[in-house]
Amino acid sequence: MNLREKLNNKVLEYILNKLAALGLLVFTMCVCTIFGTGFDLYDFTESLSNIMFWSLICGYALMTSVLIDLVSYKWREFTFKTSILLHCIAGYIVFIPFMGINFYSLIAGSVGALCAFIYAFSYYFLVRKKRLAWIFLLVIPLLLCIRIIDFTAKEGWTEEKTKSSFLAEFERFNGKNEIPISLKKGDRVTTYISFNEKNGGGYGYHFLDNNGELVAMKQLEEAYGDYDTSAIQFKAKKTGIYRLVLTGDNLKGEMDVKWEID
Structure with a gap:
């Protein structure tokens, strides 16, 4: 295998691990949603139907995580703890430009920081658990199928x-x-x-x-x-x-x- 093929394989593996971590984050949020709805499957699938909401969460998580990794790779290598902290800060501050600094933005920021922590930790965990990574890659396609079922x-x-x-x-x-x-x-x-x-x-x-x-x-x-x-x-x-x-x-x-x- 030549150098270019190895590089391509590493990039592909990196992308798949990021997507698998995203799947684990979404899975965790869905479990919380199910408990929040009292196991009401109709309410759960309705929450999944808000594609814009889930796209913003997934897109922002993926974008900030890749940006942090890029800075770490190009300029200054971050430790595991520093990387986790940067992810949490990114998850926290995203609400402030839209909501200002108030009680509600603090609550939303705390939830965002928790989600960012789960995503960052999931990536480092799944890099070492490749079989689980393949399982969580299926989460988002599976949820897209579930959302079209009417549980009325x-x-x-x-x-x-x-x-x-x-x-x-x-x-x-x-x-x-x-x-x-x-x-x-x-x-x-x-x-x-x-x-x-x-x-x-x-x-x-x-x-x-x-x-x-x-x-x-x-x-x-x-x-x-x-x-x-x-x-x-x-x-x-x-x-x-x-x-x-x-x-x-x-x-x-x-x-x-x-x-x-x-």
Whole structure:
């Protein structure tokens, strides 16, 4: 094997170890998230769906770690403890430009420093445990597959649909239910959403366009009649299938939806 091949192999091994350490960090964060949601798989997969959030975390962790290694290689070699400390500082200070120096940025910085410590320590650990490195390389692809699974739970569910209404009764609803509505560009949609909760469960709603982006809505009126009712309105910016997403958090009761298109 010539010098160039050895160099290429070392660079590839370095990249794979960095990605494996990232996988271990993400795995650790996912374990904390699962505990935080009370082992609610629907809430867990919803948190995984925030691609922007995870991309920023992974991108920043990878970028700062490589930069620290580059400085150590080119100018001054850092000890293990110094490298760990620099990673923690990078994880801490990233929130200050956006949040300023206050109680919340201190809390966020502490969490960021902890994540940076886990990432830096994971890299040094996995360099010496190559078999484990291959396992944690699979974490991110596996989570990308898991996030597309819908863990919505419906018990005692009955529903009635028409072209302009939807009514559902249920003993338990935890997750989401989507109602597709076909719209043309310029259509104005007024939607009346009523929830009758019988057990203190949580609920919510939002509209998505045909690209899966949130639709800005105008609140018209709310809290009238026997149910908790909301009236919302928006104008379709383009032709396509829009989706009204109704969400429940271990909810028992019924929901009634009606919409008008002008």
